[in-house]
Amino acid sequence: MKPISYLYGKAALLSSGRISSVLKRTAPETARLRKALLAGYEDDRASISLPGDEALLKRVGAFIGKKQKLDPAYIVVVGIGGSNLGTIAVQEAVFGKLCNHITPKRRTLYADTVDSDAMRQIRVVIEPVLKQGREVLVVIISKSGGTTETIANAEVLINLVKRYKGGSHAENIVAITDEGSKLHHFADNKGYGVLTMPQKVGGRFSVFSAVGLFPLGMMGVSIESLLKGARDMRNRCIAASAGNPAAASAALQYLHYTNGKNISDLFLFSSDLESVGKWYRQLMGESVGKEHDRRGKKVNCGITPTVSIGTTDLHSMAQLYLGGPYDKFTTFVSVGQNNSSVNVPVMKEYDELVENIQGIPLAEVMNAILQGVKIDFQKGKRPYAEILLPDKSAYSIGQLLQFKMIEMMYLGHLLGVNPFDQPNVEAYKVEVKRILGNEG
Amino acid sequence: MKPISYLYGKAALLSSGRISSVLKRTAPETARLRKALLAGYEDDRASISLPGDEALLKRVGAFIGKKQKLDPAYIVVVGIGGSNLGTIAVQEAVFGKLCNHITPKRRTLYADTVDSDAMRQIRVVIEPVLKQGREVLVVIISKSGGTTETIANAEVLINLVKRYKGGSHAENIVAITDEGSKLHHFADNKGYGVLTMPQKVGGRFSVFSAVGLFPLGMMGVSIESLLKGARDMRNRCIAASAGNPAAASAALQYLHYTNGKNISDLFLFSSDLESVGKWYRQLMGESVGKEHDRRGKKVNCGITPTVSIGTTDLHSMAQLYLGGPYDKFTTFVSVGQNNSSVNVPVMKEYDELVENIQGIPLAEVMNAILQGVKIDFQKGKRPYAEILLPDKSAYSIGQLLQFKMIEMMYLGHLLGVNPFDQPNVEAYKVEVKRILGNEG
Structure with a gap:
């Protein structure tokens, strides 16, 4: 159980004077975070209360215990955006991207959008399981309780399970939704299991609520460790000291954005962390992509988050990153300790193809490439910072996700926008309802 | 076998005068493409000769026939960047993202980066298969023959197969590499199967060479249809007429980029097309992300390609796309006909959650959402164009990939950069070799 490090230095290409002057401006947000922690779930920053909520852990833990008795061969998580991205991120980080191929039980599938071929694939996988008389658990997650895609997919899947x-x-x-939502009442009436989430916790900040905890606990993730990591990080991120990684990272993002860099790349050197990147895309995209600032002035603010995987995307994006426009700030994420160690075997005859890799761990080759890339970033004056993740344990991932969520609160504060709403998403939904209504 | 449509109109927010004046400037590139087609594999644009190369199809087809006799339970494709992105793109589009869960044989795994946990997961999957005496086919793909990650992973996997x-x-x-590369000689000496690719065909343009054709044919994709689609599209893209989608799309991308939009989003409304997006990221990132123009002048040119999946990413990125800065040009891709049709069942009691979706196809819900989003893009003056993909057949995907590859040639021409090289990628590799040498 080691702490995450956030490192920036000369390679960030910002003077320490500018950084510390911006860091000073984060003080009011630090104060608000501390106050929010005392306010429980009444504040916009409510999500930071989740990792320390023992009653929540107990409630979800008891419910997991009950549903484990069902012994489902498959879990199907029906949810989109904030309702599944955090769960996928933690699952793949902890168990690996190929976990469904490896783990013989508690395989998990996700139904997010309304894609008939994606749904058919899920059906082809789970229908034989149901036919054999084994169990499938369908977890419907919708904060509002009325997400079109989620309800449409839930209907298809409930109908299928009912048949068998x-x-x-x-x-x-199982339904996970806001206390008192229509889905809550509906599920209660039908006798489905129900878990609720605090109203003030938005989807993209909800991974430490029942939204993430229930499915992750069912899969066998230690949700206690996940929350412990989040708690330890939260305590660092509400500190006024220089060791506050969320404030520091927000300050760097802010400075580069106001300096004309409109793209922020999270460059993760671990295949299993790709979905952490996708979770982060929503977090940053929705939190600081805003038409209006807090005072209602039209600003069209926003940093476009991109996700790269090392070394994979060096072979697709490095040419642009090293040769293209100076429009990006990069945060490299590396993993200190993998779950396993695989060495390149000593096959001397291979030396003619690539030298100096015989017998060394794959992780060492990965690390040499990251070092090489960092040197080239420095030479090309491409600014970057670094996150060192000790490992991919639930404790470490809990830290990482909490770090990034509080970072967005600081960044919203610095940019003068509300990181907790998403007014423009509501707009197109009105059009969709009109179109569906006319067709019906 | 229907043609792809590329549509742009008022929603592209460009005057037809500006578009046609840029289109006129594409004429020299059209002439070069026609000339390249006659030059076989001697030209930088050599890749456009692949879809019509009957000898290639025959050679690869015969080799596939031979290796099918081995009846491998798993294929492991060892390659990175241009060596696997096209294959994954076609596989998932044609068979679906969950194909490994569904297809009982010819499951395919990919080893790209040097990640010990990713490699361990592959080992955990294939070692029991080998133990049972079943076959695993390892396909090593490296154009240069000396890609560090690929050779390291190949050593691990060859060693494993050898053990059993x-x-x-x-x-x-099987090795797929440039004629005469070190890997070619090495594989010949060892008695591995070898397929070569034309030297002038770069990795990101190689999907219609043996690089893509061999693994895809092994999986059961109709490579004849794939190539037929590519050929039919190529003929449209070397035409001077207004119906040339590659020139038109390049013109729109060029105009928006020179107008300050440094991000191009490919927004695919189909879950199975995510990897087409990843393939396109490399294609655009490497082709037009350039430090120098063709005359050697430092320009730091480049459009950052991003990939969004509809409707999934509406729940993560739409807030930014609709509220954030005006720094993007979007191309929506929709699929006319899915492989299957799943209807929302008629469960009237669900009407209280979401109205007007009872009994209608999921695809219709998807389409209503896309229409709603397009209306909101228009209202917000967010420019877009559209690609209508008739279906996800090999023929259609062949068209799409060929369309995008030739688009990049036109775009490179308009931007004055060389779309065929990647000099900055070579630079960091020198650092890596130095670091590995010092450690060894």
């Missing part, structure tokens, strides 16, 4: 389980199918369905 | 297959393991290994 008949009257007892209610035990195969 | 002993002296006969050579039949389980």
